[in-house]
Amino acid sequence: xxxxxxxxxxxxDTFLDPEGPSAHLFYFNKMIDWKKGQFQLNRExxxxxxxxxxxxxxxxxxxxxxxxxxxxxxxxxxxKSGAVILLRKQLDLIRxxxxxxxxxxxxxxxxVGNKYHGNLLCHSDxxxxxxxQIAASVALLCVERIIPNExx
Amino acid sequence: xxxxxxxYYNINQETFGNLSGSIPDIVESQTTTSxxxxxxxxxxxxxxxxxxxxxxxxxxxxxxxxQKDLFLKLLxxxxxxxxxxxxxxxxxxxxxxxxxxxxxDGSILIxxxxxxxxxxxxxxxxxTESSWYLVxxxxxxxxxxxxxxxxxxxxxxxxEVVAFIIENT
Numbered sequence: 001x002x003x004x005x006x007x008x009x010x011x012x013d014t015f016l017d018p019e020g021p022s023a024h025l026f027y028f029n030k031m032i033d034w035k036k037g038q039f040q041l042n043r044e045x046x047x048x049x050x051x052x053x054x055x056x057x058x059x060x061x062x063x064x065x066x067x068x069x070x071x072x073x074x075x076x077x078x079x080k081s082g083a084v085i086l087l088r089k090q091l092d093l094i095r096x097x098x099x100x101x102x103x104x105x106x107x108x109x110x111x112v113g114n115k116y117h118g119n120l121l122c123h124s125d126x127x128x129x130x131x132x133q134i135a136a137s138v139a140l141l142c143v144e145r146i147i148p149n150e151x152x
Numbered sequence: 153x154x155x156x157x158x159x160y161y162n163i164n165q166e167t168f169g170n171l172s173g174s175i176p177d178i179v180e181s182q183t184t185t186s187x188x189x190x191x192x193x194x195x196x197x198x199x200x201x202x203x204x205x206x207x208x209x210x211x212x213x214x215x216x217x218x219q220k221d222l223f224l225k226l227l228x229x230x231x232x233x234x235x236x237x238x239x240x241x242x243x244x245x246x247x248x249x250x251x252x253x254x255x256x257d258g259s260i261l262i263x264x265x266x267x268x269x270x271x272x273x274x275x276x277x278x279x280t281e282s283s284w285y286l287v288x289x290x291x292x293x294x295x296x297x298x299x300x301x302x303x304x305x306x307x308x309x310x311x312e313v314v315a316f317i318i319e320n321t
Binding site for chain 2: 014017018019020022023024027029032033097098128129130132133136137139140141
């Protein structure tokens, strides 16, 4: 059901450091807004989502890299700085070691025009500091490689 | 409100590589005090000092806030500890870049990213929610440490993380 690799788009260079992606590439931003009272959780299971693509084949990577920002007069790629490829087994290792199996996970969720779409999921009972620390662990341990968006 | 901006400050080989010979004197009598907060960072003849000073000078120009205050205190504390190690002849030229970015949620993220571990400080607009973390890979025993970042614990946290860096790089 799940391939070995996950694709996460990189919107711009602020998410990149010479040593690797910055942790905030893996933040759950809606969770932060929710804690501030600026977002209403719309999933009954209590999870927050961050979009990913499942790396089923090369088409999935090209689909993500070619995504265009909506409502822009001028064509602008959504992920100007490319994409990071994550290893799912490393993500599972983080989940096991940190006892997060039920509170940090992933799913497939196809969208119209994107059969590869999915989400990383983080439960609402995880604190913001913990969420940010998990994001740092993902950035440190799960990254296989970074792929630039050569068309940008 | 701090505008979204990105700062990269390199504490790198080029910075330290220019320094050779005897350890320069720390001229503590020469300090830079700017802005109404009155933060003073000793001006010493080390490039890393100048980089942290530049960062602190730029942030001191921003609107006063508890967030800015905590960020500057963190810089000051970090600077102090690095200089202590430098004056004890520890090799610091290999240290990678310090990554500073203002995140979409308004927090200031400071990350120090190494091959086998990374250290981070997240200074929130609501500073009581500020936090820090240290995570490492299996080679360094898969450490996951995190906690709230408060003014009273700042120095001890900085001491701990810099000691970890010195020991493991």
